[in-house]
Amino acid sequence: MDLDLQLLDVDLTGYKAYVNDVLQPTRQMSGTHDEIIDFALVGTNQDHLAVATNANDIKILSIGSHDNDKTARGEFFGSSVANLTGHEDIVITMDVDSSGQWLVSGAKDNILKLWRLDLESRHFDCVLNFTGHAESVSAVALAKQVFMPDSASSTAHYRRPPDFIISGSQDKTVKHWIILQAGDKLTTRATYTRKAHDKDINAVDIDPTSSIFASASQDKSVKIWSVHEGEVIGVLRGHRRGVWSVKFAPANTPPMTFHGNEINNTRGFVLTGSGDKTIRVWSLVDYSCIRTFEGHTSSVLRVAWLPVCQEYDTASTNDVESQGLSQESSAIARQARPQHALQAASAAGDGLVKIWDIKTGEVAATLDNHTDRVWALLAHSCNDFLISGGGDGVITWWRNTTSTQAAASAAAATARIEEDQHLQNLMRRESYRDAIILAIHLDHPARLLTILDAVTTRRPPEDKSLSGSRAVDEVIVGLSDDQLLSLLRRVRDWNTNAKTVTVSQRILWTILKSIPSNRLVRLSSNRVQENLGVIDALGAYTQRHYNRLEELIDESYLADYTLQEMSAMGVMLSV
Secondary structure, eight states: OOOOEEEEOOOGGGGGGGSSSOOOEEEEEOOOOOOEEEEEEESTTSOEEEEEESSSSEEEEEOSOOOHHHHHTTOOTTBEEEEEOOOSSOEEEEEEOTTSOEEEEEETTSEEEEEEEETTTTEEEEEEEEEOOSSOEEEEEEOOOOOOOSHHHHHHHHHSOOSEEEEEETTSEEEEEEEEEETTEEEEEEEEEEEOOSSOEEEEEEOTTSSEEEEEETTSOEEEEETTTOOEEEEEOOOSSOEEEEEEOOTTOOOEEETTEEEOSSSOEEEEEETTSEEEEEETTTTEEEEEEEOOSSOEEEEEEOOOOOOOOOOOHHHHHHHTOOHHHHHHHHHHSOOOOOEEEEEETTSEEEEEETTTOOEEEEEEOOSSOEEEEEEOTTTOEEEEEETTSOEEEEEOOHHHHHHHHHHHHHHHHHHHHHHHHHHHTTOHHHHHHHHHHHTOHHHHHHHHHHHHTOSSOOTTOSSSOHHHHHHHHTOOHHHHHHHHHHHHHHHTSTTTHHHHHHHHHHHHHHSOHHHHHHHHHTTHHHHHHHHHHHHHHHHHHHHHHHHHHHHHHHHHHHHHHHHHHHHHHHO
């Protein structure tokens, strides 16, 4: 049962002709999946997805953009292209080579199968069966080969299979299989079998050079092996539960800096996910753990490195000088430019996918769209998106918007810096009218206070001005409701401080004198709770300031009386 929906084009006028014929589907839709166990991107452009569900077959789904030829033959995003049949039990693991044309699968029937995929001509062949494991094949990996997606190399890779396959099983062994080719005939044999772990093997992975591979097991360890000799060259220990996933870093991974020490990628890095809810990064220089990530609330079932991308760099000195920014603004501009970031992704039994910043060890994003554990996770190397699949039968595409958001943030930061520079220029020219409007727009309370303090303390003040400047009076009257509320909030804050109370009271008096009372009442009726708080605070602190002034006046009377009495006493003594 493939759970697919097929659309058949039937001409009812000639229905008798179909009695003895097999109807051919014009479109096949695959939208009902069982538990998603694993998947792999296939095709030279990684525009198809091989999906292993809780079934014996492997589904090939179309996920790329489609030209007229593909649309004409009923291919669209999510359409079912083919079912790879042959396993006699549930398929639980898959891997694809760099060309996207060779797929290996492992199943609970203890067998591996090598598939040759020609997506252009729709030919899908199982070319080899690998038998030898005593229990379920739980992990497979194909040799990494350099692939250039041109027609000549595409044909060559289609004809030439990968050099070898590494498989791991619940029988606790790993096997190294070589593939021999004589003409069009392929044969295979296991060159070595190793008792690798004390418990089930959950994952294997081959490094970009195809010289070493890693095996992860329920016995809490990860072992690094030499491909050719089949000998252990290192063991990664530190996880407190079984290790579910292991991935070598891509070949173009930049050096990492930890605790001030730079670690080069000469030997490589390894990423692991475990049942202890942690993700770890390991250095293959000394097989030590250099970073641990914590944040999941359940077992980490799959990990993946995100493609390395460096589209942005820090602002250069020439850029800063050409924009004419001040030293302070240029420093902010440099910090605003997005920096290079190496990231990894993890999927767990809590149904969450998390993106991690390798340098800081912090969570960059948490992606939530699954209602069950997430078993499958991979990053698309071309289109910059992440794919996850889980026990809820849902396959989710996550678009990586880091570059877009970083560019937008950088543009917004640059625009704000330019506006801030413009505000400083207005203040220097004493263009208070424009400066006040811009300071309110930028939400710069300190600079707004500086401007209003300069206006209210002007000597002498302009004639018939409430604030000290008729232009400022006009600005206050012309403020929108939101701007006026923002100014009232700043006045409230300044009113709480004895050092700035003079400015706040002068501006408050200007507002009350120049703004009609019905408009102020209308302002207080919008967002009543928030605005009543502003009014109450203004009233309470204003009353406190007036009480303080009255006490000062009373004390001044006492001072006057004391001075008068002292003067009278001095006259009497002089007589």
